[in-house]
Amino acid sequence: MVNDMPDATDTTSETPAEAVSMYERIRDAEPAPPPPRDLTLETGIAPASAGADDANPVIIDVRDLNVYYADFHAVKDVSLPIRQNEITALIGPSGCGKSTALRSLNRMNDLIESARVLGTIEYHGVDLYGKNVDPVEVRRHIGMVFQKPNPFPKSIYDNISFGPKIAGYKDNMDDLVEETLHKAALWDEVKDKLNESAYALSGGQQQRLCIARAIATSPDVLLMDEPASALDPIATLRIEELMYELKKDYSIIIVTHNMQQAARVSDRTAFFSVEVNEQGQRTGHLVEFNPTRRLFTNPEERETEDYITGRFG
């Protein structure tokens, strides 16, 4: 058997000098005992539990929210702490109340005569539905972007300056317009045509203009109701990237039918579902609210799992 093996005594390919250097190489490799490692610092790879942690303060605290349209119970018992500088996504099937819940957050439901909002929604600790709270003031702090881009039939410049002007903005308007368009990642595309009609822009650009218009009055919360559903995939990804940038300065709450969009862009996800009573009335309720990474990898509720894996109902 020994003869089948390479010649054990053959050392022709390693001269003594070479062998010494190899030996030294191993010696050189002897390190001091490794210092205590901070893996997160060294590698940038934080432990799995990090990310959407509870370090960000609650900016909007929704407690026991119930919304009725006349006799119709649209949203039932929703409690949802929205955290600062995060993107919170509301997902769920049609009629689950996610848009209704969103519109409650800046009192858009006030515009519907029969709507009644019960429970408390506190913004920075102030009850948004308190007696002395002006809904117009609420909407200045909590801006809204809608499904279809809806720029004013005015110039690009005027779309941005309109809100601040009404609010009595006194400083240099040109600077504000430029700064706002930069924030919405639109400046480079429109800087040479600020006086052209906003309708001349593409759909994706119009939607970014609407986002710019919403942030021109310096809100700190942005509500987005299906902001990308009317856009093509690339314009959609641009909006998502923009949201990601904007969350450094704002807190964003997005309603989306597109689960993948919620997965891609949000820090936390609220999954709403719907119950149908004997009269055929559909009442929405919150099933699960968790960090997005948790909800899409290991949801707490069976109902969430069934919905996100496409096995709903």
Next chain:
Amino acid sequence: MTTLHPEHAHEPESEIEIRHHFDDDLDDIRRGLVAMASMVLENVQRAGVVAVENRLDLVDTVREADLPINNLYQRLEQRTFEILALQQPVASDLRFLIATTRMLYELERSGDLAVNIANRTASQHGFPQIEDLNRLLARLAKESATVFAQAIDAIANLDPEIGINAEASDDIVDVTTDRFFAKVHAHSTELGLECAVELSHVGRFYERIADHGVNVAQNVTYVMTGVFPDGEDIDGPE
């Protein structure tokens, strides 16, 4: 910066780089793999010092140094898992993430083998210092570390060529391993049966570490080209 999409870094038309943070996430994983592989290599070399020089005082260090490697493995696997779940990766992004799960396994096993080398040495209270045998073990350790270091380069630079040429480097390790076995056999009386078996294991572990290095480099080739070296074309026959 080495990225999967180098052309992307210059996208001009918009102030928004689409999927910029997604690219950052992928690059974090690439850098994490390089960091983990470097920690493994360091420990493989440390284990070599233990085995070749009977440095039993370093055995505990080798064991302890494996713990952060395992932690990093879990963190990177978790990240990969989350990106797969949340970002709907396709094409080279998908290949990178799938290959990452495989590479993590290869790296983690290599780290364990370094610990095994130290443990086997400790179980014999050090190996008898037979010069020609030691010299060959040192050579095997170095060659194996060299293959592994090439694998690190492959990940760091996303270089598909290293994986294509990896088998050749591995052949050198295999030849040295066989020579080492023969040498152990030649000294078997002097070593005694148990010690000869343990030394053979150490040789086998170094040979395995090189194999893991080859697999890592080949996975990088797969990421960059869509095909494993000598593998079938994923698009199927023409």
